[in-house]
Amino acid sequence: MTDAELRDPALSTPGLARRMAAFVYEGVLLFGVLFVAGYLYSALTQQRHALQGQAGLQAFVFVVLAIYFVVFWTRGGQTVAMKAWHVRVVTADGRPLSQARALARYLASWIWFVPALAAAWLGRLHRPFEIYGLMIVGVVAYALLSFAHPQRQFWHDVLCGTRLVTWRPVKVGRAQSAA
Numbered sequence: 001m002t003d004a005e006l007r008d009p010a011l012s013t014p015g016l017a018r019r020m021a022a023f024v025y026e027g028v029l030l031f032g033v034l035f036v037a038g039y040l041y042s043a044l045t046q047q048r049h050a051l052q053g054q055a056g057l058q059a060f061v062f063v064v065l066a067i068y069f070v071v072f073w074t075r076g077g078q079t080v081a082m083k084a085w086h087v088r089v090v091t092a093d094g095r096p097l098s099q100a101r102a103l104a105r106y107l108a109s110w111i112w113f114v115p116a117l118a119a120a121w122l123g124r125l126h127r128p129f130e131i132y133g134l135m136i137v138g139v140v141a142y143a144l145l146s147f148a149h150p151q152r153q154f155w156h157d158v159l160c161g162t163r164l165v166t167w168r169p170v171k172v173g174r175a176q177s178a179a
Contacts, residue, residue, distance in 0.1 A: 011094050011165045013152050014087050019164060020143055022085035029081055030065070037064040066106050073102040078167065088167035089157075101160060108156035112142055 041060045047053050072079040074097050077088040089105070091097060097105070116138030120131045146152050153163050 011090070011163075014085070014164060014166045016143060016146060016152065018085050019087060019154075022081045022087050023139075023143075025084060026079060026081035029079075030068075033064065033068060034061055037061055066103065069106045069109075070099055070102040073097050073105065074099050086166055086168050088165050089162055090165055092161045092163055094165070097162060101162060105156065105160045105162050108159050111156050112139055115142075 037060065038057065041047065041053075041057050045053055045056065047057070069079065072082075073089050077090055077096055082088060089097060091101065113135060116135040117131075119125075119138075120134050125131055125134065142154070146154050149155065149158060151163070157163050
């Protein structure tokens with residue numbers, strides 16, 4: 001147990017299954033965010049072909065994702081998916097994230113995908129099932145690496161001085177709400 005957990009037992013690490021469920025749910029939500037972002041980009045740039053302006057679209061999506069995560073992580077420590085699964089990101093000592101730390105976490109979290117994407121690029125893989133298969137293997141391998149950490153944290157969190165904790169909303173009773 002860390003010092004923060006000893007001071008506040010509410011800062012316990014959620015199980016890997018719950019963190020991965022939030023990860024998958026986040027992917028579903030981000031599909032919508034990226035769909036809107038892609039439409040906005042194509043409307044603003046008058047893009048007529050999917051490969052036209054591909055690098056610009058990728059940079060735009062990267063920035064949109066950064067804004068999404070930094071805003072949510074610095075204002076409450078939870079994205080919508082994290083709220084649904086009662087997971088919150090805090091600093092190693094249990095405080096809210098600053099914008100700089102949230103941005104560092106966002107950049108470091110690309111470790112989930114970069115090795116698989118680099119392997120696909122180096123292997124000249126182009127078929128979607130090959131690339132997605134490689135990404136699934138990479139995500140599972142990275143998730144399992146959390147078992148090598150004493151508090152079961154993901155390694156990008158350790159690098160950034162952040163951690164995922166269980167966070168349940170405080171229920172207000174009738175007596176308290178009537179006051």
